[in-house]
Amino acid sequence: MKTIKKSLLFVIALAASTQLAWAAVQTIEPDDYASGADIVYPGVTLEMRNYQIPFTIPVMSIELGADYSSTGVRNFGGGFHNGQQFIALFNNPISFFAIDVVNDDQGLGTDSAILAAYDKDGISLGYSDWVTVPATPWPGFRTISISGSGIARVDVISDEWIQLDNLRFSVAPLSAVPEPSPFVLFAIGLSVMGLLSRRSKSCVPARVV
Secondary structure (H helix, E strand, O other), X not given: OXXXXXXXXXXXXXXXXXXXXXXXXXXXXXHHXXXXXXXXXXXXXXXXXXXXXXXXXXXXXXXXXXXXXXXXXXXXXXXXXXXXXXXXXXXXXXXXXXXXXXXXXXXXOOEEEEEEEEOOOOOEEEEOOOEEEOOOOOOOEEEEEEEEEEEEEEEEEOOOXXXXXXXXXXXXXXXXXXXXXXXXXXXXXXXXXXXXXXXXXXXXXXXXX
């Protein structure tokens, strides 16, 4: 019985630690805002900067439909392309940033983007890998991400028209960003089944010969 209790406590502790790690990731999701509304999130400023005119305006939630979003039906509106970029500014430096790049070419071409990270003084902290969303199958998207220390600003850079959705970030450093719920539930289920099976076998009375 003691062994069963210890095993179950270990499984619960594992699940809790995984969930806490995931809880460090915050999400800014356009579907949480009305279509046409400015996206306002505590400690974060989202801007659309046009370097050709130039001007800066807030980023809005725009409903273009599920084909132009990675989740739901709304995305970060504005039409981002070469010269008109998506910028995220953070009051408190972060360590992880991710956003979904959605192909809006309706199957006629690929879309690519890269992230640039800066500290609070505007000094470059580096770039992510280029991410390319293939033309087909369409609709489609890819997640682009960057990790580091002291990130205060992230630019999404592309020389093509792209759509963006489902921003995630974390102030605390993360070694990995798992999707915990299915894994944790599966692990707990298997562990509980194993423990119950072991317990039932131990309760079977000895066979009298």
